[in-house]
Amino acid sequence: MTAPGKDLVIGVVLVAIAATVPFLFPVRYVITQMTLLFIYAIVVTQWNLVLGVAGIFSLAQMALFACGAYATAMLGLYLDWSLWAAMPAGAMIAVVVGLLIGLACLRLKGPYVALLTLAIAQVAYLVIITDTDCFIRTETRCEPFTGGASGLRRFGDLGLREWLGRDWIIGNYFVGLGLLVAAMAFSVAVARGPLGLAFRALRDNLGYARSRGISQFKYQLVVFALSAFFTGLAGAFYAAHFKSVGPTIFSFSLLLLLLAMIVVGGLGTIWGPIVGATLVMFADEGLREVQDFRTLGLGLTLALFVLLLPDGLTGTASRLLARWRGSGS
Amino acid sequence: MDGLSHETARSPRPLLVVDGVSKHFGALAAVDNLSFEVMPGEVLGIGGPNGAGKTTLFDVITGLDRASSGRVLFAGHDITRAGPERICHAGIARTFQLNAGFDTLSVRENIEVAAIYGHVAPVFPGFRIRPVIRRRVDAALELSGLAGRAATPAGELAVLERKLLMVATAIVTQPRLLMLDEPVGGLTQAEMDAFVAMLARIRGEGMAIILIEHVMRFLVSLADRVLIMHHGERIYEGRPDDLANDRRVVDVYLGDGAADLIRAALDPGVVP
Numbered sequence: 070m071t072a073p074g075k076d077l078v079i080g081v082v083l084v085a086i087a088a089t090v091p092f093l094f095p096v097r098y099v100i101t102q103m104t105l106l107f108i109y110a111i112v113v114t115q116w117n118l119v120l121g122v123a124g125i126f127s128l129a130q131m132a133l134f135a136c137g138a139y140a141t142a143m144l145g146l147y148l149d150w151s152l153w154a155a156m157p158a159g160a161m162i163a164v165v166v167g168l169l170i171g172l173a174c175l176r177l178k179g180p181y182v183a184l185l186t187l188a189i190a191q192v193a194y195l196v197i198i199t200d201t202d203c204f205i206r207t208e209t210r211c212e213p214f215t216g217g218a219s220g221l222r223r224f225g226d227l228g229l230r231e232w233l234g235r236d237w238i239i240g241n242y243f244v245g246l247g248l249l250v251a252a253m254a255f256s257v258a259v260a261r262g263p264l265g266l267a268f269r270a271l272r273d274n275l276g277y278a279r280s281r282g283i284s285q286f287k288y289q290l291v292v293f294a295l296s297a298f299f300t301g302l303a304g305a306f307y308a309a310h311f312k313s314v315g316p317t318i319f320s321f322s323l324l325l326l327l328l329a330m331i332v333v334g335g336l337g338t339i340w341g342p343i344v345g346a347t348l349v350m351f352a353d354e355g356l357r358e359v360q361d362f363r364t365l366g367l368g369l370t371l372a373l374f375v376l377l378l379p380d381g382l383t384g385t386a387s388r389l390l391a392r393w394r395g396s397g398s
Numbered sequence: 399m400d401g402l403s404h405e406t407a408r409s410p411r412p413l414l415v416v417d418g419v420s421k422h423f424g425a426l427a428a429v430d431n432l433s434f435e436v437m438p439g440e441v442l443g444i445g446g447p448n449g450a451g452k453t454t455l456f457d458v459i460t461g462l463d464r465a466s467s468g469r470v471l472f473a474g475h476d477i478t479r480a481g482p483e484r485i486c487h488a489g490i491a492r493t494f495q496l497n498a499g500f501d502t503l504s505v506r507e508n509i510e511v512a513a514i515y516g517h518v519a520p521v522f523p524g525f526r527i528r529p530v531i532r533r534r535v536d537a538a539l540e541l542s543g544l545a546g547r548a549a550t551p552a553g554e555l556a557v558l559e560r561k562l563l564m565v566a567t568a569i570v571t572q573p574r575l576l577m578l579d580e581p582v583g584g585l586t587q588a589e590m591d592a593f594v595a596m597l598a599r600i601r602g603e604g605m606a607i608i609l610i611e612h613v614m615r616f617l618v619s620l621a622d623r624v625l626i627m628h629h630g631e632r633i634y635e636g637r638p639d640d641l642a643n644d645r646r647v648v649d650v651y652l653g654d655g656a657a658d659l660i661r662a663a664l665d666p667g668v669v670p
Contacts, residue, residue, distance in 0.1 A: 263523035266511040270500045276462055277498035282486040282516035
């Protein structure tokens with residue numbers, strides 16, 4: 070079977086499984102956590118394009134996610150936009166910010182990209198939590214422009230409650246699933262197509278790639294912009310689904326959680342981020358009873374994978390499969 | 399074809415002009431006020447001891463390094479300050495001494511990426527590889543003899559195959575000038591012969607070639623003209639057959655033994 074054929078089969082099977090979950094387990098908690106899994110999975114499939122496929126060590130992904138979330142919340146709150154219109158607008162704002170971050174990182178290498186992108190996210194976080202000036206005054210309290218440390222709420226939702234009643238949460242579940250399918254299809258098309266070749270060539274050997282006509286300037290900006298779109302959209306959906314946005318989405322432990330998803334699944338692989346997101350999410354759920362050990366467990370998992378299975382689960386599996394086939398023929 | 403060669407014969411415009419190019423690293427002049435020209439379809443061989451500045455000269459011409467002074471003209475256009483991408487699109491493709499490759503990409507993908515991006519810069523490369531690109535990739539796989547290794551990751555190739563792959567990714571960009579940096583260094587005699595056969599086919603397509611090589615037998619048998627560098631300067635430029643009779647070249651580079659070997663290799667009875 071060809072690679073696109075295999076991708077399609079795997080995709081259809083995964084979507085079919087995901088589509089039955091809300092009917093097999095009609096529990097609000099399960100549906101909410103699965104929706105959150107879809108949101109994180111969107112982010113890691115796009116982050117993987119930058120981090121794995123292009124090999125650029127950017128930690129800016131949660132800042133782009135926050136861009137989409139905050140832009141959507143503000144457009145809804147201050148301009149009374151429908152969130153259905155605010156979400157794509159938020160995604161486009163994330164693309165613009167992604168381009169600027171890509172531009173700032175152009176001349177930097179390896180760990181310096183990580184430092185700069187982390188610093189950018191920290192600055193955004195600090196600007197938000199130290200924002201206490203009154204922007205709008207309600208009867209009871211005054212709200213700063215960015216929502217400050219307590220975040221933004223009451224900016225509307227997707228409006229599925231009027232249509233589906235108590236099942237609105239299942240409606241949101243399927244919106245999340247639809248976005249994940251679109252984001253995944255997009256990342257597969259990019260990674261397997263001519264763009265993916267350019268990103269990987271620049272990653273493998275910069276000077277040689279440039280000597281074969283691949284512009285580092287153009288394609289580094291392209292990968293930042295492309296990966297920012299669905300990341301921003303995921304943030305926008307996060308805001309719309311939970312009906313609130315706060316500075317906690319900048320937290321380091323959340324960044325670590327998503328990074329672990331990519332590393333466990335397999336950096337730079339096609340299906341690794343989805344596999345990793347699912348496994349890490351379930352493992353995190355398992356550790357919920359022992360709160361104190363959650364971050365510790367996460368850090369240990371990350372360290373073990375980096376040391377022992379740097380290709381992640383899917384990368385290692387496909388290598389073993391290739392070796393098994395090689396010895397068979 | 400005939401009309402074209404008449405045209406070039408009447409107005410011999412050089413394809414590449416290197417005009418007083420210098421490259422300084424601090425006080426060291428790696429390339430020192432060097433000037434030469436390459437005509438369309440010509441093969442220029444560059445030799446010289448280690449550290450003579452040959453690879454630095456390649457880096458300056460192909461835009462990976464900036465000249466400290468002087469100009470480089472290609473097909474009449476000034477490319478002195480152009481980046482490596484633009485120079486590739488202008489029609490110069492080079493190989494590297496250190497056997498560069500995109501190690502995680504398969505052999506076919508290595509050639510594909512060069513075919514998609516190397517000839518002209520695509521505005522947007524799209525999500526599919528176009529049939530015309532596939533045909534060019536197939537042709538390059540065939541020419542380099544790597545068709546049987548198309549699915550192998552480049553990182554797993556042996557030395558000869560890596561060198562062939564670098565040439566394949568170069569010619570698939572459809573250059574007018576091919577620059578080879580020590581293409582046969584480290585190869586066995588039989589492998590070298592395979593390489594010579596491939597270069598003969600490439601020459602047949604009218605491409606100009608500049609090659610750096612220490613294997614003098616290889617250099618003099620392929621080159622129309624030879625340039626010997628020493629401390630960044632030219633110490634010899636001329637026909638390959640006079641090379642072994644040049645006292646300075648023999649003294650600083652060849653030595654008497656190698657000079658005798660070259661004379662033997664160029665014996666009219668052996669090489670026409």
